[in-house]
Amino acid sequence: MREVLVADPLEEPTAEAREFLGLAFGALARLAELLESEGELRGLIGPRELPRLWSRHILNSAAAWSFLPHTGTVADVGTGAGFPGLVVAAGRPELEVHLVEPMERRMDWLTEVTEELDLDNVVLHRTRADELHGRASFGAVTSRAVAKLDKLTRWCGPLLQDGGEMVALKGERAQVEVDEAEHVLRKYRMRGVAVHEVTVPMTETPARVVVARKRT
Template identity: 60%
Template structure:
């Protein structure tokens, strides 16, 4: 098996370029940083490196098409910066807030923001609930944070009128939506759509749950 090194993490092919557009260079640099530091700093598991580009960086881009044309975005539980950093690279016109309570992850995010010169990004070392009433955005993203019935009360109070929560989910997305239906209605959601996105055209579907507020 070919050794995976930081220099070989990013894939420079037509599909990656199509997905990421002008953000490809920044995303490639971000992937290299994650490959070099991610396992050491407890951001990614040791088995993630071979699939870092496809399963994490490109997968984060699945949300981009559902973001508003302008305005603000909060990425809750940003962790290693997935999907928040990738989306900030892809959508420089958005004000992006990375929300992460853990100090070591916040230190990493601040280093990445500086290294990639992301002047549209702010990092908040808080739990999402601490921003309720203090931050209102047009969209909130979350990836591998919590089940939807637990995630919604964290995220939806940050979403302004007409805005949306965009949660990346696995095969049980529909079950999570059903279980969270009462909570979603109580939090002002008027429409829920499960988008199935096949990023690479290989049948590996990413499910994006879009919950819109009135």
């Protein structure tokens, strides 16, 4: 007989995770429901990633919250299914969050979810990050699983206001990427580059957040 593969169930957020996410939990729980029902079908998230949706995607994205400005504008480059952009918008409602994504089907999803979650602090841009160079600037630019730091700096650096910060969620090779991007970081006047480790619930290893500030 042919073996039928059954997907693992979606992990349940712990009490610690709920506390960590605070007032944003309700909106993010709805985001998780929508991704569980539609994410794979719409090509937004792989079947192997769905069971780890809370730990690997939602909580990991929330690690960026504490590195963002208190007010102002944030652009999320290559936001995809909404990580970290939608999580930032839900958790930091005082910020105006610009989701930058060139793919039409992903932009359709972001439009629908933004309305469903009633996120009135979101602005959508169906475009590539480099097409916004010279047209827009932001107090911070976030990204997650988009590109290596050298390429990412070329995309994000021109979008930052003076004093603005690039906040990039990275994996275990974060420091290696920083070292390899040293020349590009200097070229785009990115100073005080540091890799921060953030402990988030439901994860065995800390989230790694690369932060760099643009200076003239």
